[in-house]
Amino acid sequence: MTRFVDVSNMIRWVRSQGPETIIKDLIQYMEEDFRRWARFDKTPRVASHTPYGVIELMPTSDHETYGFKYVNGHPSNPTRGYQTVTAFGVLADVHNGYPTFLAEMTILTALRTAATSAMVAKALARPDSRVMAMIGTGSQAEFQALAMRTALGVAKLQVWDTDAAAVNKFIRNMVPLGFEIDFASSALEAVQGADIITTCTADKTQATILSIQHIAPGIHLNAIGGDCPGKTELDPSILEIGDVFVEYESQTRIEGEIQQMPADFAVTEFWKVLLGAAPGRTSEDQITIFDSVGFAVEDFSALRYVRDAVDGSEFFEDIDLVANPDDPKDLFGLVGALSPVG
Numbered sequence: 001m002t003r004f005v006d007v008s009n010m011i012r013w014v015r016s017q018g019p020e021t022i023i024k025d026l027i028q029y030m031e032e033d034f035r036r037w038a039r040f041d042k043t044p045r046v047a048s049h050t051p052y053g054v055i056e057l058m059p060t061s062d063h064e065t066y067g068f069k070y071v072n073g074h075p076s077n078p079t080r081g082y083q084t085v086t087a088f089g090v091l092a093d094v095h096n097g098y099p100t101f102l103a104e105m106t107i108l109t110a111l112r113t114a115a116t117s118a119m120v121a122k123a124l125a126r127p128d129s130r131v132m133a134m135i136g137t138g139s140q141a142e143f144q145a146l147a148m149r150t151a152l153g154v155a156k157l158q159v160w161d162t163d164a165a166a167v168n169k170f171i172r173n174m175v176p177l178g179f180e181i182d183f184a185s186s187a188l189e190a191v192q193g194a195d196i197i198t199t200c201t202a203d204k205t206q207a208t209i210l211s212i213q214h215i216a217p218g219i220h221l222n223a224i225g226g227d228c229p230g231k232t233e234l235d236p237s238i239l240e241i242g243d244v245f246v247e248y249e250s251q252t253r254i255e256g257e258i259q260q261m262p263a264d265f266a267v268t269e270f271w272k273v274l275l276g277a278a279p280g281r282t283s284e285d286q287i288t289i290f291d292s293v294g295f296a297v298e299d300f301s302a303l304r305y306v307r308d309a310v311d312g313s314e315f316f317e318d319i320d321l322v323a324n325p326d327d328p329k330d331l332f333g334l335v336g337a338l339s340p341v342g
């Protein structure tokens with residue numbers, strides 16, 4: 001049997017723990033996996049692009065467990081009542097290839113993207129960062145805000161989105177959680193006095209959400225929205241004035257902000273900072289840029305964490321996903337009998 005966490009169980013489990021606790025715990029799982037980076041099979045994700053958006057498969061393995069996520073990115077979906085990003089994921093045993101764990105990952109992706117942002121910001125942002133500019137207040141936004149509070153104690157949010165309804169939704173969700181929120185009238189207003197800027201917009205184009213005038217010395221830029229070929233958020237000149245950190249360089253060269261830069265443009269894979277093999281922030285005034293696209297190891301960590309966390313709980317069910325004849329060579333026996341089964 002395969003353990004399955006469906007949408008309603010995921011919602012019940014997240015509510016029972018609280019998203020902030022989950023993000024905090026997930027950061028630990030993720031740091032564990034980033035610290036053993038060399039053990040993982042790594043490949044840029046497999047993407048199928050159409051004018052509508054992209055559908056991607058994100059595989060990895062630590063040679064004991066294999067995992068993959070199915071995820072889409074369709075920036076115009078919300079205008080038709082669909083979400084921009086949806087996902088599900090699987091873990092399997094490497095020794096026999098059987099899937100052991102299956103989970104919804106639309107909610108889990110938002111949690112893991114938030115945990116990734118937090119893990120990186122914890123290492124790269126100034127430790128006294130308390131104010132974050134949030135550009136784009138769609139599905140990911142609340143999770144990102146909670147992550148930055150968990151990682152650094154961010155208490156004030158300066159938000160901007162071209163869609164006023166999305167900002168109102170964000171304020172409605174976040175004010176009860178104790179954040180101080182300023183509703184800016186432009187990206188430029190939102191970034192004034194911010195310690196961290198998170199860009200989290202969705203547009204299937206090379207947008208310029210931020211240009212060099214938005215970036216003050218010492219800022220940590222958490223750029224998560226540009227994650228596809230032809231889909232970026234930053235004016236490339238920003239990348240020249242900061243130090244750029246990435247998840248997995250070969251994938252980010254294709255999908256991240258650095259797709260706008262020459263192939264030899266210098267970046268640092270974040271796992272090296274975590275292991276002390278490369279410098280992170282080296283001065284108060286340094287501009288650190290996390291060019292986030294989302295990598296398979298993060299989904300692996302998230303699935304591993306949920307699998308462990310729901311063990312012994314009521315938040316999963318066993319499903320019959322793999323046909324399993326008594327004689328492993330007699331698959332036909334399951335379907336070939338003349339009399340109806342059951």
Ligand code: NAD
Pocket residue numbers: 073075078084085109113135136137138139140141160161162163166200201202203207209223224225226227292293294295
């Ligand atoms: P969403 O569609 O729910 O929200 C995006 C928001 O951006 C919308 O409210 C939209 O009005 C706003 N927006 C668009 N253009 C803007 C502009 N020029 N200025 C200000 N706001 C603008 O999408 P989402 O699920 O929140 O995802 C946001 C982005 O993050 C997507 O591009 C998605 O692909 C990406 N993403 C990245 C990762 C990662 O790991 N890096 C993970 C998940 C999602």
